[in-house]
Amino acid sequence: MRVLVCVKRVPMTGGTIVLTDDDRAIETRHLGFTISPHEECGVEEAVRLVEANGGESVVLTLGPTEAEEQLRDAMAIGADRATHVVTDGQEWDPQATASAILEAIRDDEAANGPFDLVVFGNESADAGNFQVGIRVAHALERPVATGLKALTVDGGMARCEQETAGGRDVYVLQLPAVVTVKEGLNLPRYPSVPGRLRAQRKPVETRTPERPAPRLAMARLVVPEGEGKQAEVLGEGAAAAPRVVEVLREIGVLA
Amino acid sequence: MSTALSAVALLAALAVATALFARRAHLLYRIVRLGKPTDRSGDLGRRTKAEATVVLGQRKLLQRIVPGLVHAFVFWGFIVLAPTIVMALLGAVDADWTFPWLGHQGWYFLLVDLFCVLVLVGVVSAFGIRKVQRPARFEGSHLREADVILGLIALIVTTLLGWHATQIALGLNEWPAGWSPVSDALSGLFGDGEATEAFERAFVWLHVLTILVFLVYLPYSKHLHIATAGINVWFGRTRARGRLEPLDFEIEDESALRLGAGTLVDMTWKQMLDTMSCTECGRCQDVCPAWATGKDLSPKLLIMGLRDRLFAEGPAVLGGGEATALVPGAVTDEVVWDCVTCGACVHECPVSIEHVDHVVDLRRHLVMSESRFPTEAGTMLRDVGRSSNPWGKAQSERAAWADGLDVRVLEPGDPAPEILYWVGCAASFDERARATARATATLLLHAGLDVAILGPRESCTGDPARRMGDEFTFQEQARQNVGTLGDAGVTRIVTSCPHCFNTLGNEYGDFGGDYEVVHHTELLAELLADGRLQPPVGEEAITYHDSCYLARHNDVLAAPREIVSRIGRPLEMARSGKRTFCCGAGGAHMWMEERGSAINEERAREAAATGADTLAVACPFCTMMLDDGVKQTGGELRVADVAVLLAEALERV
């Protein structure tokens, strides 16, 4: 089986977000980077599917040259090869991202046959646009189930579970299909050292398409005003308990 | 029996015994040859000194005086009596034959008599310890084997005395009988007739045969240590004890990559020798904090388990068979993770077994090959790799503790400070440990030092990852930090964390990082001695807790005490100095759940029992763990870093 999983390099923000001077990006000078959380689970799932069914898993990212780090991380846990759609660091809006990914998919499928499954994160941790996976599915004319917390592939069909209030809704898709997944789908494994060493030698294909003019163009970023809260300290240690009970009573949650 | 017949009989017995011994010894040698390489060369001076003090001088054994003396008597006896073996062999052939020159020296036979008595005293005491006192450290040891060995030793010595006594009775002694009072006295039991002649032959032959039985039994029992221990001590660590040996990942051939110890063939020859040197004495078990708090780990049982696997599977592997996984077969997962790498076991071991190396190598395989480790520790490993600190906090906030203080943060391109204060992740991010950072920085600035910090560019030394067994992540961190420190031109570092102290000082050298590293207590003690800091004398009762990585692994004991005795009234705990009891955070345990009762609570109780008001520490982990420990045991002890106490004392001026 052939699985493609798409990932995005995102910074790991701490307790506060600090912007660059021009307010057009997050200051990342002392931040670490990772694959966006939903997608990490997507990579793990892709690797597991290929372990169970044989075949090949490919990881793809659209991002700056540094994003190769995330591709190597994905290959360290088992993805077989990678495609890097290299950008100059500028943001690509969802439509541009989707069409660049589509191009890469079409080229790969022309050479190697269709992907049974294309896996996206439900939304990226940073931009959170919720739409790239669905756009790619439309362009490929394949069904897409989103926000998955469980996925089973059997006999050319994918059983997809989406979490809702009070339970899970199930879709059954015929492969080839597209899915977008959420963290909680699985617990991503820790890469072994042989895996990490091999990953350094696995092939990464690069493409550098032109960035089209954005149709959803970021003008600037704004850190929302904390309501200027300064928490009222009710006390220290166990001695604060009575005051807490008072507050709970005032709020009306104490029966 | 005629001389010729005796000679034939003796040679036959000798040949058989030697052959059996040699065959087994050869097998053990071949097994050790299976071991992976490790560099234990050089440092001849220190190695000789170790042989002299630890082996000859029985230094480590004498750390426990009574059992130590028991063993020393037997051991020294063995050395002194060695020539009597040859004498007995000669004498067994012909009653008139003896060792040239020595066989005639009265003073020698005085020594022989003396040591025979001492050996018997030792053996009887040993039985007393084992049968009457029954110390807990023998739990799990093969006591039956020991009984056999002690019995054989007693037999060897009594038959020797018997032989000498009968020789004297028959007038066959080649030395003046008066020099050997015991043998002489015993000779009174014997006449000079045929019966005594028979006894004389009986004693010498029994003596010889017992020795030969002993020789054969030796390599099949833990008494093997008499051959291996001396060698094991020679090849023990001479360089920094806290340094772990790095692994090499730059190997082209993946199958040649050694990622710790997965099967017996991954063990180094030194590790194999370790297992063959173990006498099951249990001193390590006695001092292990994990064992003391009811966990599965006993360093003794760990080494015994590895030894048993080595002997069970070694021959098959030599014959071309496959070695099987050490974990969980020979050692369980729990045992591997229970260890806090405090090194108490290594410090106690009389034969220089390095248990911590075994644990770390087992961990390395589990983590790096199998990704098999407590889940919660995986978060820490990921955080070290991605966020550059084990708590996943934002590096941009690393220097937040210094807000309001005049601490210079070194930017790229800035001139190097005289001394760099390496704060460490704990003191940067933990609310309790931050007090240590603030106090240390304040004191150093107050004393007028040209000191700076790296701030957000300081990233985790990688110690927790290394102790977990994730050597790969550790090396990434090491290279990154060595690069940063090199670019900044740093040559001298002071740190308030013993783990950073150990890693920067002892381990970064393997990655090109060569710095003069001091612990903040050393620097502060210096400043006190120079008079650059002049706190008033204090009265408060303070008990100081030695950090494992400071005291045991790195011999820093005096400096913190100098400070404590200046500002308060010091009270020592029983387990102090190099025999300190761990706080429980080492070996990456800060990030792992603890099963069973808590090591930190055990130590907190011990501290409270001194009657002190304050528990002084010199490590941010100890600060956090012991503070928790005090709270969890309902104690009132105030836990504070030595720097914090010193800063407070100075404020009182």
Next chain:
Amino acid sequence: MTALVYLEQTDGAVDEPSLQAATMASSLGGGAEVHAVVAADTAALAPAGQLPVDAVQVAVHEAFGSYAPLAVAEAVVELAGRLGATCVVGPGTERGNEVLAHVAALLDLPLAANCVAVADADARVTRVRWGGSLLEEARVDAPTLLLTVQPHAVAAEPGAGDPPSVETFTPTLSEAALALRVVERVAAATGGVSLADARVVVSGGRGAGSEEGFAPIEELAELLEAAVGCSRAVTMAGWRPHTDQVGQTGTKIAPEIYIACGISGATQHMAGCKGAKRILAINADREAPILQSADYAVIGDLHEVVPAISAAIRAARSG
């Protein structure tokens, strides 16, 4: 100017975020006509009551007997085309975003998801990033503005004047749309209070120390009839299932009060609990980031503080 707003409904009543979206839609375009569209399998499910819209169109098709995102999107696209809508708005819920994303893909138009403010005259929106910890001001280059509204960014206002007219229509749906639908529902395995709906949530973070360390938190939750949540560090450590995780990539909660024990307050966690009316942080670290977003704080070790609170509650109840 015609705006079309997609409304989600549960048992005949329009969901709160959809009402908020409708309110947003009605504030656009200086007096534009606002049509609402709902999808149902029978006309009887048309929403009743005051809605801040001019007309409601019910797309009726048996396919809407269960959730079918592409089918809903096709119905919305059909209607939008018929109405000549210049703006299509939806709620910024999981499903709202999904449906509007399908609409955007069908129309090949940009979609601004989770907007908190819209200045449609300039085609400018302010939308949410990082689950709410950051805002983005963006320009949309499209003849029709597609957007979803971040829940709780706008207060829902009922319509003034006459209730909206209600019409039905039967959309033409493609094969693909008919195939992409929920075929089965699996009930939640866990009993107890659902995190997303709970009035009170008590959470533990790294400070809990272990799986067993959650015992005091569970005890307090039980006393308050609250749901138990946790931070991502806890889920990654394997101490609690992902379903308990509160955060940007976990569950977003909106309780009356959120009691966060031993949680430092990383932005991705705060993104999950900013819907809480009040936050009480119990933390040993005075400088933990969460204190800048909390209403109340207790400085101390949760293992001391939480049991004390439970004891005080018991005492208050019996006394």
